[in-house]
Amino acid sequence: MQAPLKIGVAGLGTVGASVVRLIDRRANALSAACGRAITVQAVSARSRGRDRGLPLERLRWFDDPVALARDPGIDVFVELIGGEEGPAREAVTAALDAGKPVVTANKALLARHGVDLARRAEKAGVALNFEAAVAGGVPIVKTLREGLLGNTIERVYGILNGTCNYILSRMEAEGLSFEACLKDAQRLGYAEADPTFDVGGFDTAHKLAILTSLAFGTEIDAEAIHVEGITQITPADLAAADELGYRIKLLGVATRTEAGVEQRVHPTMVPKSAPIAQVNGVTNAVAIDADAVQELTLVGPGAGGEATASAVVGDITDIARGFRPAPFGVPAAELAKPARAPMQAHKGGYYVRLSVVDRPGAAAAIATRMAERAISLESIVQRRKGRVHGGDDPAKVAGSVPVILITYATTEAAIRAALEAMMSDGYIAETPQTIRIERE
Amino acid sequence: MQAPLKIGVAGLGTVGASVVRLIDRRANALSAACGRAITVQAVSARSRGRDRGLPLERLRWFDDPVALARDPGIDVFVELIGGEEGPAREAVTAALDAGKPVVTANKALLARHGVDLARRAEKAGVALNFEAAVAGGVPIVKTLREGLLGNTIERVYGILNGTCNYILSRMEAEGLSFEACLKDAQRLGYAEADPTFDVGGFDTAHKLAILTSLAFGTEIDAEAIHVEGITQITPADLAAADELGYRIKLLGVATRTEAGVEQRVHPTMVPKSAPIAQVNGVTNAVAIDADAVQELTLVGPGAGGEATASAVVGDITDIARGFRPAPFGVPAAELAKPARAPMQAHKGGYYVRLSVVDRPGAAAAIATRMAERAISLESIVQRRKGRVHGGDDPAKVAGSVPVILITYATTEAAIRAALEAMMSDGYIAETPQTIRIERE
CATH class of the missing domain: 3.40.50.720 (NAD(P)-binding Rossmann-like Domain)
Structure with a gap:
């Protein structure tokens, strides 16, 4: 010995x-x-x-x-x-x-x-x-750095911040506001007194930057990450998501695209059937799409003293056994320079919640603006004034009607341009809410 | 190089x-x-x-x-x-x-x-x-052998056979019989012409034997595994499970108990909220309960050429990098001799489906037999004759009423004894169906 x-x-x-x-x-x-x-x-x-x-x-x-x-x-x-x-x-x-x-x-x-x-x-x-x-006790670094070397990875995404997932889970289950759930999270020790780092998405971004490098063999490029937090999510969004067959999760997503690697952190609508949609509370989950293994999902505790210590001790035992892989899978000198895919080029579906001014012509104007950018709509939900999804809409604006659109895949640039045009048309009463949709 | x-x-x-x-x-x-x-x-x-x-x-x-x-x-x-x-x-x-x-x-x-x-x-x-x-492309061996060495593992369990999970998922989703789903599985190449090895639970048992050794540091003891397959599961069982908040999965389960290591493969009722309950089709999943990491669940493809090859190539790269842990985590000479926990000592809840002879005294006799063995009932469902859970009960026996019991935790010995006593009382028209319940 x-x-x-x-x-x-x-x-x-x-x-x-x-x-x-x-x-x-x-x-x-x-x-x-x-x-x-x-x-x-x-x-x-x-x-x-x-x-x-x-x-x-x-x-x-x-x-x-x-x-x-x-x-x-x-x-x-x-x-x-x-x-x-x-x-x-x-x-x-x-x-x-x-x-x-x-x-x-x-x-x-x-x-x-x-x-x-x-x-x-x-x-x-x-x-x-x-x-x-990354993800506390979940062995995702080992999986990417060692287990999946036979794979070309297409996408890695996950729930990487327990605080945000706790807040969104509570908001969804109980119809509570972001502020109320944040207070509970702080009381329970799941959120810091200054919660910006967690709820602003920055903690998720740090973890995503590491995952991206491991998954794609690129130098870490944290500055390239598009980051949005969860502070703007309302109970109305969660209720609408539920009705449309989705849940809202703060995801970190890194995808290989033709334009380079796209890295983004934002509230995301995921189909209820996706394994990651089932992950509630402070639990973390990471999913990987790869050519050989197809889809792999790891679910476990993202924080906590003993769970995190479990990962630290695992790392120590690898050293004790004489194992010494390159920290990011391939030697640092062979990591590729990051090719940043611009966020404007992001392709995907969008959920859009609009407060539409309640007068003739509004629907036609909105539809026209979408059509101009070649954006197709998968669904449109407009309920009678003042009531959305069986409850009062806290985001309701006087004299306006809430309208929810789900688009088929389009680009970030197209949706932004369409919404700007709608705003300047004067039919939209407040800044539209947009949430990107992540398909399985 | x-x-x-x-x-x-x-x-x-x-x-x-x-x-x-x-x-x-x-x-x-x-x-x-x-x-x-x-x-x-x-x-x-x-x-x-x-x-x-x-x-x-x-x-x-x-x-x-x-x-x-x-x-x-x-x-x-x-x-x-x-x-x-x-x-x-x-x-x-x-x-x-x-x-x-x-x-x-x-x-x-x-x-x-x-x-x-x-x-x-x-x-x-x-x-x-x-x-x-074990579990094809899912990196469970690496996780147990390397990542979780800081943990004392209490239980490892999983959906380890895609054929069985495909059949049970189809039966549940479409209300079809075992035989019909098996035929489909054979047509799609998910099941062999002789399906015994899969549907009888033997394939799951092989994988469980390996997981048990890795998780508990014991010599492999495949002969000790209690094995039941899925051939006796009926649409009535799946419908009853659904109504009671459960799904039925063929699980391999290894648990550390006071009497030793309990290893069993059988159809199992799992709460719908459990991550493993969400796993449908040919997908595999393995969950681990451990003292430090608490609960960890890995979900991915359990078979298929490329997914399995992904795991093989991962193993080869570990060798290429000079890594050489003991095959079962600790050297073979230090693996503990298995202490087999007898199946009769198994503790847990049970689902029992009885065909009760439709005459006075039956209910009292059944309740008495349960009480004699100190078995408490969490729920009893008896519907009007001939109809259970909104459909014709294929297991219906003329002159009898289907009754479904869910027990609180008891022992295998107690439930077997109670059912034998009921049978000899003459109030039960056919062999009772029992399915063990696995709590999160």
Whole structure:
């Protein structure tokens, strides 16, 4: 049996503390599976005094995570500090440059500096593993980086933020407003006091940037992602979606198109029959379309201390077993430069909710504007004034009638142009709501 | 860059031919990801003349798979012959004993000889990979063997046979009989001319035996599996399940219990809200309950040439990258001896469909027999004679009334004893139908 693998953990929040506990709890099993013991030797965190329920007296303490990363007494550096710059980046860089393998759950760091870090890892000949950075306990990084190498991947998409999925699930199930559900999410600890990062779609975008690189063999290109959050979704949208056979999910979607890779994060209508439509609450799901395997869907916990720690420990065991794939599947030097498909070129169906001014000619004007852009309509729903889908429409505007359109596949450019023309015609009482439709 | 990895493929059916094509199609990507080219050098199959659309003239041909397995010109032996004995076993054994890594999709071989083969692989210091043997293109072996090592697994269960799931899905959706759906499945190529292996649950049992070993670190113990197929399921059962909020799936289930590991394959009622209940048609799904990750569900194609080849190629790339975990996660010598939990000790809820003789005292007698065994009833459904769930009950027996009971958790022993007592009371017109309920 080889010498024990000595781990240093920087960051002792919920996930860090769970990692220390899991490694201890599974010591025998890990040792049997890896042919060597795995032990946490040293830790670093901001506050030494805080009670985390951990036997810290057995572990060496570092105030400075960079010093821990460079310490010759550890074999693997685990970064659970978070943040795309500052101590997390400094410590990970220091560890890799010192020839130590790194395990991290830091999606922001990877979305911003992933390729640079991969280059450093490859130069040092060590692993850089980050299963926990995307969809928590769901083994999607391993699946893309290892299991699906025989496939050309066409699309990867998923529910990557539990906070948003919790809010949308509650809104749908109970007909509540976004604001009410956000408050509940904050009370339950599913959302931060400043929820922008989650509900604005930025957390999903970080994770999507990583998935895109793994799926398509391209350099990470987080700046290219079209990002919309869920703050504008109303109960009326969810009710209309339900009636039309859809659910609304905040998805991150990356698709291979003729114009390049399209990356987008936005509220999306998915058919109720799609596996991803069944995923409610804080659960995450990732679906992959590929030429050989066709469709694969992974569903599981996207957050939580132990679930995320499960992914971190899996990454550590791969290192303990001597496995060292390139961080993004192919060596950083061979990642393709991203070819960005412009959002205006996006093709797909659209849900459009209009407040139409209640006077003659409105319907004809709308239909004409759609026809001018060659947009075909799959369905049109107009109910009697003031009532939509069996309830009062909170988005109702006085003197206007809510009209819901579902289009067949068109382009983002066409739908935007058609809506602008409608607005300037003066028949539309407020900014139209549009939600893209994602087919299975 | 290292020397190319030379592959020998034995068995050129749908999967074998797809493996040869995939490796060729993805040559550049595989080479970039693995740091070495992967090339098929030699093949073996029964009929050399058959047109498989493959460029066989570029490949060396072996009539004898054992000779291919031992050939010094190949680095990895891929076994896609099938069968638990005969040429498949001989060739795999020969390859391992010659120090060559093996990739196989052969669940029957592994269910019967997996531990022996793992010992040989470990002795030779080579990989034995079999992702394709369980749930086709779904990366469940990798997930259990690598990704979830930080977890103590409590239960693994799944829809592991596409034929059965296709038949049950059609029966449910269209109210058709088992026989009618089986015929359709045979016509579409989803079922063999002799369907016993699939519809009798034996194929599911082979796959479950492998999952059990991976999940619980125990020696494979296929003989311990309680196996029931789907041939006795009627449209009346599916309609009753629907009404009570369940679907019926053929599941393989392995659970850690106080009495040992319980392994069973049988038609199962699952709540409609369970992710696995949404899985229809030939698709497979595997769910895992574990202490750290909680619940993880993987859904994808369980069969098909390219999907299965995707898993085979993934296994080959792990070998090309120098990864060599123990075949069953821990070395064969450290696998625990299986502690079989007897089926009579199984705990869970039951669906019971009775044909009750239509005379006074029947209901009281049934209730008494249940009470004697301390079985509590969650629901009782009795409809007017001759009509159950809005349609004629094909299982209706003249002079009898169909009664459906759902029990709270009890034991297999208790329910069997209660039903036997009812039968001997003379109030039951035919053998009761029982279906176990699996909670989320």
